[in-house]
Amino acid sequence: MIARLASPWTASLQARRRGCEPEGSRSWRGSAARAAALALALCSPAAADEAFVTNQGSGDVTIVDLATMRPAATLAIGGKPAGVAVSADGARAYVTSPEGKYLTVIDARERRALRRIALEGGPLGLAVAPDGGRVYVADMYEGRLFAVDPEAGAVVATAQVGVTPSGVAVTPDGRLILVSIRDADRIAFVDAASFRKIGEIEVGRHPFGVTIDAAGARAYTANVESDDVSVIDIAARRVAATVKVGKRPYCVALAQGRGFVTDQYAEAVSVFDLTTLAPVGEVKVGEYPEGIGASRDGKTVYVANWFTNEFWSIAADSLTVTGKAKTGDGPRAFGAFIRAMN
Amino acid sequence: MSFVVARRAMILAALSLAAFAPASTGLAHGPSRQKVTETIEIAAPAEKVWAIVGNFQDLSWLPPVAKTEGAGGNEPGKATRHITLKNGGEIDELLTKYDAADFSLAYRIEKVDVKVLPVNNYSSTMTVKPQGDKSVVEWKGAFYRGYPNNDPPPELSDEAALAAITGLYKSGLAALKEKVESGK
Numbered sequence: 290m291i292a293r294l295a296s297p298w299t300a301s302l303q304a305r306r307r308g309c310e311p312e313g314s315r316s317w318r319g320s321a322a323r324a325a326a327l328a329l330a331l332c333s334p335a336a337a338d339e340a341f342v343t344n345q346g347s348g349d350v351t352i353v354d355l356a357t358m359r360p361a362a363t364l365a366i367g368g369k370p371a372g373v374a375v376s377a378d379g380a381r382a383y384v385t386s387p388e389g390k391y392l393t394v395i396d397a398r399e400r401r402a403l404r405r406i407a408l409e410g411g412p413l414g415l416a417v418a419p420d421g422g423r424v425y426v427a428d429m430y431e432g433r434l435f436a437v438d439p440e441a442g443a444v445v446a447t448a449q450v451g452v453t454p455s456g457v458a459v460t461p462d463g464r465l466i467l468v469s470i471r472d473a474d475r476i477a478f479v480d481a482a483s484f485r486k487i488g489e490i491e492v493g494r495h496p497f498g499v500t501i502d503a504a505g506a507r508a509y510t511a512n513v514e515s516d517d518v519s520v521i522d523i524a525a526r527r528v529a530a531t532v533k534v535g536k537r538p539y540c541v542a543l544a545q546g547r548g549f550v551t552d553q554y555a556e557a558v559s560v561f562d563l564t565t566l567a568p569v570g571e572v573k574v575g576e577y578p579e580g581i582g583a584s585r586d587g588k589t590v591y592v593a594n595w596f597t598n599e600f601w602s603i604a605a606d607s608l609t610v611t612g613k614a615k616t617g618d619g620p621r622a623f624g625a626f627i628r629a630m631n
Numbered sequence: 632m633s634f635v636v637a638r639r640a641m642i643l644a645a646l647s648l649a650a651f652a653p654a655s656t657g658l659a660h661g662p663s664r665q666k667v668t669e670t671i672e673i674a675a676p677a678e679k680v681w682a683i684v685g686n687f688q689d690l691s692w693l694p695p696v697a698k699t700e701g702a703g704g705n706e707p708g709k710a711t712r713h714i715t716l717k718n719g720g721e722i723d724e725l726l727t728k729y730d731a732a733d734f735s736l737a738y739r740i741e742k743v744d745v746k747v748l749p750v751n752n753y754s755s756t757m758t759v760k761p762q763g764d765k766s767v768v769e770w771k772g773a774f775y776r777g778y779p780n781n782d783p784p785p786e787l788s789d790e791a792a793l794a795a796i797t798g799l800y801k802s803g804l805a806a807l808k809e810k811v812e813s814g815k
Contacts, residue, residue, distance in 0.1 A: 387661070387663065387781070388662070388781065411780075429662060430780055430781055554737075576771075595773075619666065
């Protein structure tokens with residue numbers, strides 16, 4: 290129904306963008322000069338990236354300039370905004386309002402809302418297809434995943450995925466969508482072309498955030514109630530490992546060959562090595578850390594602290610806190626909230 | 632068409648059941664967590680206030696509480712308490728953090744009927760901050776409303792949850808201040 294696969298161009302753009310992350314940068318160091326030049330051009334510090342932080346309590350989005358860690362703008366959204374996803378080209382940001390039952394389409398460059406797309410149920414987690422043509426939105430109340438055409442402003446396909454779908458992620462090739470089915474302790478696999486659920490696997494208890502690595506090989510789920518992260522081999526569709534983390538993990542970010550996990554009840558980000566899966570350390574952050582994401586160069590990890598209304602930056606290698614910005618009330622930043630300024 | 636109608640009827644039936652059944656677990660919740668922070672200044676040193684609130688097994692300073700029964704002392708992850716309210720309501724709580732040096736403890740509700748307290752997934756932190764010979768007590772809570780789905784009935788809405796917890800904290804802190812300052 291929506292047989293829109295990533296074009297070779299967008300796929301390679303995505304790969305290069307992701308290639309700035311350290312997992313990729315290990316191969317980057319050992320590879321051809323051409324790849325290095327590309328990566329350098331894309332990782333240039335001249336273009337400051339931005340974060341789109343959804344504030345559920347105050348009903349708006351704080352756009353944070355990541356170079357200065359200062360709020361650059363606030364956009365009114367309404368409807369208790371929670372989920373966020375930015376398109377790979379940086380042109381659009383999408384925000385779900387589960388209470389308002391709509392998806393807001395934001396022109397990220399002009400920092401203004403373009404349209405609201407009404408959705409049934411309780412739209413929460415979402416992800417943007419790599420080519421930007423579809424936005425996949427989970428309806429946590431009626432077990433559905435919507436494929437939304439953001440330009441037409443309409444749902445073009447619906448898949449039944451299981452009770453309380455929450456987090457959503459798409460593989461870099463755009464072919465597969467992973468959805469955490471929170472109350473069933475499962476991950477559903479949805480084929481993007483046919484838009485049908487093609488499988489599911491059991492993970493830890495109450496998976497919420499889902500993160501897919503740059504290679505599209507592994508996915509990581511933060512399992513809120515079992516205090517662990519399931520490491521999923523996407524091709525084999527099985528849990529390859531389970532990593533114990535802190536209390537009430539919410540989301541996972543990947544940088545420097547490490548996984549960074551927001552532990553809501555621990556007021557901390559726990560860090561583990563993606564290869565050995567051994568713990569690396571823990572960073573104390575604000576209260577109830579929720580959304581987390583890594584910069585393109587993999588040097589910095591950003592985290593939204595829901596209770597204390599702050600957005601912090603952490604150096605991914607030294608695990609030190611490097612900056613703090615005020616947000617609106619109740620920042621969630623649930624999803625891919627970092628906008629790359631290409 | 633009839634399938635759609637039947638399905639809707641079934642969902643409606645399930646929803647109304649959810650609205651009236653006691654919440655036996657605090658697991659299911661909606662998408663929007665709420666928070667409350669209340670503080671009060673008490674004319675007594677923090678040690679004196681902590682001597683009262685730092686005992687997880689005794690909640691007698693809180694006006695609605697009739698009885699506290701528990702086990703595990705003040706050991707985080709193990710200490711539990713079963714609270715019986717004067718109106719007959721019952722609440723089970725688990726101590727999750729305990730820091731005597733910083734006069735701070737955190738706990739969460741393991742089990743409560745939404746008719747007693749219209750919240751789900753409730754967690755709370757109480758901290759006594761020294762301010763010279765006085766102290767400031769801060770009580771913070773994070774929770775979801777009592778109704779886990781969209782379009783909640785008024786008594787289980789976000790507003791109802793916020794009002795209930797805010798009222799509890801304000802009245803509780805006022806009673807604590809009175810107890811400490813009067814020396815009773």
